[in-house]
Amino acid sequence: MDMEENTKDVMNNEQGTEEKKHGRHKSTSWVSSLIIGIAVVAAAAMIAFGLSRFRSVESHTVGATGSASVDFESDLVIWRGSFNTHNYTTEAAFRQIKKDAASVKKYLMDNGIDESEIVLSSISVSQRERDVYSNDGEYRYSEFDGYDLTQQITVTSDDLDKVEKVSRDITDLLESGIEFYSDSPEYYCTTLDDVKLDLIGKATENARDRINIIANGSGARLGKLVNSNLGVFQITAINSGTQDYSYDGAFDTSSRWKTASITVKLEYDLK
Numbered sequence: 001m002d003m004e005e006n007t008k009d010v011m012n013n014e015q016g017t018e019e020k021k022h023g024r025h026k027s028t029s030w031v032s033s034l035i036i037g038i039a040v041v042a043a044a045a046m047i048a049f050g051l052s053r054f055r056s057v058e059s060h061t062v063g064a065t066g067s068a069s070v071d072f073e074s075d076l077v078i079w080r081g082s083f084n085t086h087n088y089t090t091e092a093a094f095r096q097i098k099k100d101a102a103s104v105k106k107y108l109m110d111n112g113i114d115e116s117e118i119v120l121s122s123i124s125v126s127q128r129e130r131d132v133y134s135n136d137g138e139y140r141y142s143e144f145d146g147y148d149l150t151q152q153i154t155v156t157s158d159d160l161d162k163v164e165k166v167s168r169d170i171t172d173l174l175e176s177g178i179e180f181y182s183d184s185p186e187y188y189c190t191t192l193d194d195v196k197l198d199l200i201g202k203a204t205e206n207a208r209d210r211i212n213i214i215a216n217g218s219g220a221r222l223g224k225l226v227n228s229n230l231g232v233f234q235i236t237a238i239n240s241g242t243q244d245y246s247y248d249g250a251f252d253t254s255s256r257w258k259t260a261s262i263t264v265k266l267e268y269d270l271k
Contacts, residue, residue: 061226062214063267066207068199071238074187074256076156077163081170083180084150086128097123097149100178104153107173111166113155121152160187160256186253195260196233203231203264211268223269231263 083100087093101120108118130145157163163185173180189195215222234245237255252258 060270061267062211062220062222062270063227063265064207064210064214065231065263065265066203066205066210067231067261067263068202068206069259069261070195070199071257071259072189072195074160074189074258076158076188076190077160077185077256078188079155079163079167079185080152080183081167081180082150082152082183083173083178084148085179086146086148088146090125090147093125093147093149094123097151101151101153103176103178104173104180107170108153108155108166112159112162113157113166117155117157119154119156121154124150126150164256184254187256187258188253189258192235192260196262199233199260199262200230200264203262204266207264207266211266215268215270221271223271225266226269227265227267229265231265234261235259236261 081104083097083104085093085096085100087096105115105118105120109115126148128145128148129142131142132140134140155163155166167182167185170180170182211222232245232247232249234250235252236245236250236259237252238257238259240252240255240259
């Protein structure tokens with residue numbers, strides 16, 4: 001009997017230990033679930049607060065983009081041309097190109113171009129080769145075929161009409177045997193910085209007027225300026241349209257009459 005009672009006591013003790021372990025496991029699981037639940041609720045609350053804050057900030061600002069443009073005439077022209085000669089010796093080639101340079105310079109001065117407006121570049125020299133073929137048309141080799149000398153002349157002037165006329169009429173030079181090649185004139189504005197500053201002021205004023213219209217229409221009052229952004233400065237040929245605009249800013253040099261434009265974006269806080 002004593003042995004049976006001892007066995008029962010041992011079994012009862014083991015069963016009690018298991019029940020205690022199970023109870024502690026349930027308690028730990030409940031605490032973990034509670035912590036996770038609190039963390040989820042806190043995270044949701046923080047997200048909700050952030051969204052409400054975001055909407056609050058967004059709904060209390062107003063912005064607009066202003067623009068300004070002006071048409072103007074260039075006040076400086078640069079015209080470039082070049083001429084070349086060919087000969088089998090460098091001595092003969094240099095004599096000829098110096099003679100041509102003197103003729104070109106005289107022609108320009110006879111047509112009203114001042115000597116101070118004329119710049120001659122250094123002379124570039126290159127060798128010419130020609131291909132030699134057999135009677136059957138098969139390529140055999142290349143051989144020396146003389147020297148090519150080229151020189152560029154540049155005219156810079158504020159008399160646009162005079163330079164335009166000369167650049168269009170180089171018949172006398174060509175008839176004299178000079179191989180002269182004329183580039184298109186390039187037009188610039190020496191007061192471009194003043195034009196840009198004036199446009200920035202007008203574009204800023206235009207942006208502010210637009211914001212005032214929006215605020216007055218919604219019954220709001222403007223607060224402090226919170227953001228401003230200067231757009232790209234564009235110079236295009238007059239009446240060329242927006243297709244000539246570029247992302248990093250167009251700068252037309254081919255047209256005497258141009259249009260300059262710029263944008264300014266402003267953003268204000270609302271009271």
